[in-house]
Amino acid sequence: MNHQDIQFLREAIRLAHEGPAQQAGGPFGAVVVKNGEIVGSSFNRVPSTNDPTAHAEVMAIRDACARLGTFQLDGCILYASCEPCPMCLGAIYWARPDRVVYAATQSDAAAIGFDDQFIYEQIELPPAQRSIPMTQLLRDEALGAFVAWTHIENKTEY
């Protein structure tokens, strides 16, 4: 814990109040910080934008990447008013900030009706046994796209 962590986490919490006040979405905020400056921020915008992926963390990551002109957040810290859900955790791993600081927990979110825990449980099940069933077909046909990819030269790895 340091002074900057407290300062920026409080800004994420402030956004968690501001989003609902603007009727944007649920009580969640996030900021991305690089070299002591905020380079991306958002609150939840799911219902107001009809975008189920518009969680605060995803939107703050997208905002920071757009402003920095990169799809990798090296040297950045993500501050979130609540522990990230599985979708946001995945987004964090693809964006690769140095670390994450969060305030409220999954359990706190579940207590007001945002049940991330259910998704965490579903991830561990075999695809066909999930509440949204997932079935596999045509693997051989799909591999053609992967083989083609390996033959592309000078492609951007990510």
Add this chain to the structure above:
Amino acid sequence: MNHQDIQFLREAIRLAHEGPAQQAGGPFGAVVVKNGEIVGSSFNRVPSTNDPTAHAEVMAIRDACARLGTFQLDGCILYASCEPCPMCLGAIYWARPDRVVYAATQSDAAAIGFDDQFIYEQIELPPAQRSIPMTQLLRDEALGAFVAWTHIENKTEY
């Protein structure tokens, strides 16, 4: 398996070829289908849009939600050229389509350098032990935003 599943999964695979051909991103495609019609589609656009969340599934879900004017994909089927990563799996659970059909597997993706498995392993670790360390602070302050949320009347639940 039915005829429609094969038809739409082949369209997702076609998009997995088209994305790299357009230098948009990796070899992944997805379509969302409702009542036998495609209502959303995309290929991976991560490097071309500087958006680490622009996976085919996330983008197809966002496209379908925007076109349908909703943040819930009831009655829809998601077809993906590859098994969804943890981020996309989370997005699927928030969007709630009826089911998912995919072609290539996580292992196939790992074999060409897209290591979803690492993220699946990280999710199961305690936050502080992850390769991107996650620490918690200021829980009591953050709960204020949750309490405020519970007092809002006529809010959109999601």
